[in-house]
Amino acid sequence: MNEPPRWQNLFNDYANASFMDILRREAPHLIPGAPSGGQDAAPEPPHGTTVLSVRYRDGVIMAGDRQATAGYQVASRRIEKIFKADELSGVGIAGAAGPATEMAKLFQTELEHYEKVEGENLSLDGKANRLSQMIRMNLPAAMQGLVVVPIFAGFDEKAGLGRLFKYDITGGRYEETNYDAQGSGSKDARDSLKKLWKRDMPREEALRVTLEALIDAADEDVGTGGPDLVRGIFPSVKTITRSGFQDVPDEEVRHVVETILGDRTRNANGS
Amino acid sequence: MPLPYYVSPEQMMKDKAEYARKGIARGRSTVTLEYSEGILLVAENPSTLLHKISEIYDRIAFAGVGKYNEFENLRIAGIRHADVKGYSYSRGDVTAKALANAYSQALGNIFTQDIKPFEVEVLVAEVGDSNGARNEIYHILYDGTIEDERNYAAMGGQAEEIRRFLKDHYAEGLTLDAALQLGVRALTVTQNKTLSEKDLEVAVLDRTKVRRKFRRIPVEALGQLLGTGR
Secondary structure (H helix, E strand, O other), X not given: OOOOOHHHHHOOOOOOOOHHHHHHHHOHHHOOOOOOOOOOOOOOOOEEOOEEEEEEOOEEEEEEOOOEEEOOEEEEOXXXXXXXXXXXXXXXXXXXXXXXXXHHHHHHHHHHHHHHHHOOOOOHHHHHHHHHHHHHHOHHHHHOOOOEOOEEEXXXXXXXXXXXXXXXXXXXXXXXXXXXXXXXXXXXXXXHHHHHOOOOOOHHHHHHHHHHHHHHHHHHOOOOOOOEOOOOEOOEEEEEEOOEEEEOOHHHHHHHHHHHXXXXXXXXXXX | OOOOOOOOHHHHHHHHXXXXXXXXXXXXXXXXXXXXXXXXXXXXXXXXXXXXXXXXXXXXEEEEEEXXXXXHHHHHHHHHHHXXXXXXXXHHHOOHHHHHHHHHHHHHXXXXXXXXOOOEEEEEEEOOOOOOOOXXXXXXXXXXXXXXXXXXXXXXXXXXXXXXXHHHHOOOOOOHHHHHHHHHHHHOOOOOOOOOHHHEEEEEEEOOOOOOOEXXXXXXXXXXXXXXXX
């Protein structure tokens, strides 16, 4: 008597606007962190290394190096670690590259799904909280070594400013006010940012500070890739402001990187 | 024990169809037109919050007429279908055809198996890429009948008259403002009132946009496109 109308079996009935919940019911094997068959120690998967986020006058900058490592080998020189989550936010991924990329993709779909079903965007806190739940779901995989710890940053329309969040492997979410970095080179990047970051920096200065930190991380950490002038590979840098998520073009990054390297060569600072 | 009534299947279907058609005829209409840069959807809808037109996926839009709660259910089911498919395969694999078929199945099942049929018609539009792929417009009726339309489509109370009007006045390669003006004229063809931008809900699937092609046209921009001097 109480069975749902037959036609609903074609789509199924879900109570809210969460894409993740649908996936958990319909296709649980597609969820990041779902237990897989074997318990054997797998060969070490590629790891993404350093991502960082910096608050500045107009919003936040997110940046990451382009290298993925597997053990002591370079797995990829051109991996992308900063993903657009929606128009006003982005995720930077560090840790096991496979699950992290998958998590970023699920997160994008989650936000877009909510937006389409509800007709409006989630608040920035809502987005950050959702990501924290995804990281928590990945905990079993993290215990086996597939750690995923992203940085989430975005522009908060209500508050009118850029905000950034860091996470731990249990899904703990901590808001940072000024800057943060994640990944193997994160300590070096943070040390650099600690000295260089200033309140309300204009875009050019923020860009320079960001790239200084990434260059320092690449300098000190073997896993982090520096700017590759030979192949023309530069860190990926994005800005998130009131007007949306934007790429900083490679030419501009190259120009700033060359200025920094030029200054360092001349003055032998940072050596 | 009393015997259940016998009603012949023909009679039952006829009654249901008549019931659904009456429900749909009470509602306001929606037109869809292909224009030079995509697909335009225009609905007569004074509400700015309860939408008749919405985004399903990157290149796909949805429009519904009839009973709001019924087509709203279908809209959300469609978004779920598209998002799961796009996540498990690739974004390019989500097609209007598959979605239109799912709607057709759903509405067909409801029509034959439930006591009360849905009083809705829905439309699924997919804009083709700039490399010359063609647009697709599917129109699904309350009983699951599916039609694939070219150039223009009309749904709702005055659909017949609107279709006749568009047949005479539609030309290929319309600009956005010309298409919009034609669409609005078509909506008023059976009424002797004019529609202002406040009575309209307008959205486009704009093939020049990156990734998500769906865009609502806000009231201010509508005024300009319609030529406020009218």
